[in-house]
Amino acid sequence: MAFRYNLRMKRVTGIGGFFFKSDDPEKMYQWYEKHLGIKREGGYVGFRWRGDPDTEEQGITAWSIFSRDSKYFDPSRATFMINYRVDNLDALLEALRAEGVEIDPKREDYDYGRFAWITDPEGNRIELWEPAK
Numbered sequence: 001m002a003f004r005y006n007l008r009m010k011r012v013t014g015i016g017g018f019f020f021k022s023d024d025p026e027k028m029y030q031w032y033e034k035h036l037g038i039k040r041e042g043g044y045v046g047f048r049w050r051g052d053p054d055t056e057e058q059g060i061t062a063w064s065i066f067s068r069d070s071k072y073f074d075p076s077r078a079t080f081m082i083n084y085r086v087d088n089l090d091a092l093l094e095a096l097r098a099e100g101v102e103i104d105p106k107r108e109d110y111d112y113g114r115f116a117w118i119t120d121p122e123g124n125r126i127e128l129w130e131p132a133k
Contacts, residue, residue, distance in 0.1 A: 011092055015084035016129040017062030021073070038063070058085040059085070059131070075127035089114050089130035 005094060022028045032038040038045050042066055044064040051057025062083065066072055073081045086092050093116055104117040104125075113131040 010087055011095075012084040013087055014059070014085040015061055015082065016085040016131075017064065017072075018080070019062075019064045019066055019083070020080040021066050021068045021070060023068050025067055028065050040064075073125050074091070076119065076123055078124045081125050081127055083127040083129050086128050086130050089116055090127060092128065 008097065029040055032045075033040070044062050047061040047063060049059050049061065051059065068079075073079075093103060096118060102119040104119070106117060108115040111131050112133060115130075116128045118126050
């Protein structure tokens with residue numbers, strides 16, 4: 001029996017991260033810290049937040065600057081990539097596949113969650129992240 005995606009289930013639950021390219025990431029990190037107070041720790045910036053209305057829920061939105069020659073966004077030609085949080089990565093990918101969305105076969109699993117990538121109609125790479133439960 002094939003799994004059917006529940007259309008009532010949220011597909012995207014929030015923004016997990018925003019990433020962009022720079023000719024000089026170190027210089028950019030210094031600029032953002034000096035002028036906007038955005039300080040990186042452990043190689044990236046993590047904006048912590050609490051859920052609404054469930055204030056017991058805690059999350060993080062990552063913000064990171066990549067080198068201009070980074071291949072992480074490939075095959076996209078865009079200089080940015082957005083990471084969206086999702087509840088059920090497998091179910092969402094199945095629904096997107098059925099809808100004809102381009103899906104990268106690559107998957108990554110870490111102790112903090114699972115990742116997959118899709119491409120929008122204009123060729124922008126989108127990262128999907130199911131945080132660890």
